[in-house]
Amino acid sequence: MDQMKRFAIYYAPRPGAFADAAAQWLGWDLARGCAVVQPDVDGLAELTSDPRKYGFHGTIKPPFRLAEGVTATELADSTRHLATTLCPVQMPALQIVLLKGFLALVPAPHPDLVGLAAKVVQTLDRFRAPLTDAEVARRRPDRLTDRQRGFLAEYGYPYVMEEFQFHLTLSGRLEGKDASRLQIAAEAHFSGLIPQPFILQDLCLCGEDQAGRFHLLHRYALSA
Secondary structure (H helix, E strand, C coil): CCCCCEEEEEECCCCCHHHHHHHHHHCEECCCCEECCCCCCCCHHHHCHHHHCCCCCEEEEEEECECCCCCHHHHHHHHHHHHCCCCCEEECCCEEEEECCEEEEECCCCHHHHHHHHHHHHHCHHHECCCCHHHHHHCCHHHCCHHHHHHHHHHCCCCCHHHCCCCEECCCCCCCHHHHHHHHHHHHHCCCCCCCCEEECEEEEEEECCCCCEEEEEEEECCC
16 A cells, blocks of 8 residues: 555445446456456547546545655545544436536535535545645646635645535547447446445545556445
8 A cells, every 4th residue: 555656535336236337337447456348339448548547436535645744554544534424425326427528427416425525635635745836737727716726725626625526437538429429338338237326335545556547445434
């Protein structure tokens, strides 16, 4: 765990048919830390190359480098304790939609989920190293609102608190016919497997290896 470049707090599905289908769709199994064969969909490997390295997940606290003076073990301990103070969040079934140019599974907005994510971001922020100038520039602050720039400065990411939108990414940026074609393929691939209702019931501590691929390190049940 100490060899990871960055860490993040994600939602990742528990083992089962949904998790298997999601790993197959992206071509990377977050839990097992290995590549898997993707379904026979024209262009799928290329169209999922960007999200593949992260694995199938919903971001709760975005990836960050560890701050000086803290350890990965301390981060794990704090995440485990935090999970005991939080309740699972139940939502209606996820829907496959085109979201800001990419395909994703999204739930209906839920205030409890926004509150949970905010608490995770704030509670664990002491473990996050400050952004470098290059990292700030990659977020293109000139295109952000004042509020988003404030969050970028305070929490290292512009889309937190009321700007947070939970989603499970299924593709990179799509253009033209690729969007509708891939959505049809995704709906067929996930047919009958999407949880109904959808329940976020864990915090997953994940890490990015030296090759840039994310792995599930620990799963902590929300147990308040």
